[in-house]
Amino acid sequence: MIKVHDIDVNYIQYGSGRDVVLLHGWGQNIEMMTPLADPISEHFRVTILDLPGFGKSSEPKTVWTVKDYVLFLKDFLETVQVKNPILIGHSFGGRLAILYASLYETRQVVLFGAPCIRKKEGPTLKEKMLKTAKKLPLMASVAETMKKHIGSTDYKNASPMMREILVKTVNQDLSESAKKIKAPTLLIWGENDEAVPLSDAQALEKLLQDGALIVLPGSHYSYLENLGRVLAILKEFMEG
Numbered sequence: 209m210i211k212v213h214d215i216d217v218n219y220i221q222y223g224s225g226r227d228v229v230l231l232h233g234w235g236q237n238i239e240m241m242t243p244l245a246d247p248i249s250e251h252f253r254v255t256i257l258d259l260p261g262f263g264k265s266s267e268p269k270t271v272w273t274v275k276d277y278v279l280f281l282k283d284f285l286e287t288v289q290v291k292n293p294i295l296i297g298h299s300f301g302g303r304l305a306i307l308y309a310s311l312y313e314t315r316q317v318v319l320f321g322a323p324c325i326r327k328k329e330g331p332t333l334k335e336k337m338l339k340t341a342k343k344l345p346l347m348a349s350v351a352e353t354m355k356k357h358i359g360s361t362d363y364k365n366a367s368p369m370m371r372e373i374l375v376k377t378v379n380q381d382l383s384e385s386a387k388k389i390k391a392p393t394l395l396i397w398g399e400n401d402e403a404v405p406l407s408d409a410q411a412l413e414k415l416l417q418d419g420a421l422i423v424l425p426g427s428h429y430s431y432l433e434n435l436g437r438v439l440a441i442l443k444e445f446m447e448g
Contacts, residue, residue, distance in 0.1 A: 210288070212283050215260045215267075219257035221253065221256075223254045226253065226294065226446075228254050228293065229295050230256045232298060234262075235262065238256045240298070241256050243435055244438070247439050252294070252446070260272070273377060281304060292313045294318070295314055296318040298320040299404070302319040303324070303380075305319060316445065317392070319395050321398065322404065325381060325383050386416060389416060390417060392418045393419040397421065399426070401430065402427065402428065424437060
């Protein structure tokens with residue numbers, strides 16, 4: 209546990225080699241990224257943290273925007289001596305990866321179900337994510353972890369501060385930031401993602417300077433539902 213921006217930050221760092229940073233989604237924590245991180249750590253140095261307000265990390269004391277989270281992330285990575293990372297982000301963590309990579313040196317980016325383009329009509333992202341979480345077909349190997357953490361800190365059960373932060377971060381469009389990313393960016397999406405539809409991924413791919421989209425079976429959590437395939441794809445992308 210370290211303190212950054214007056215936040216007590218829970219994190220783990222292990223392995224050796226080029227730096228890979230994994231950023232979890234809203235309402236999740238470190239455990240949701242370890243199925244990816246453990247195999248990756250055989251060839252890379254992996255850093256995973258509980259983002260502020262989640263897991264064992266303390267909440268922000270003011271209502272943070274996506275940029276506030278990214279400024280925190282930059283200082284956190286400097287504190288743990290991570291430079292020019294490969295960023296892997298799921299959902300909310302993907303949003304942070306988009307903005308971070310548009311502002312700071314980043315070797316590569318991998319996004320799973322990361323909302324970028326704000327739409328002004330239809331169900332809100334929050335509503336779609338909660339609906340998806342309730343219907344999620346759980347894999348046996350991670351079922352208990354996902355049951356424990358998915359939706360456990362959703363809007364209804366979140367603290368007043370985290371509710372305000374959710375509204376603030378969900379409503380921010382990151383299209384212009386996506387256009388500024390110079391690092392090679394891989395999008396891995398579930399074809400039946402209801403929280404962030406495949407059409408959003410296709411639109412995001414068009415914004416990127418150097419992006420590619422891979423569509424896999426599954427939902428908003430297709431990176432876990434297709435874990436073996438995803439690890440093979442990451443190995444080729446990051447080691448190639």
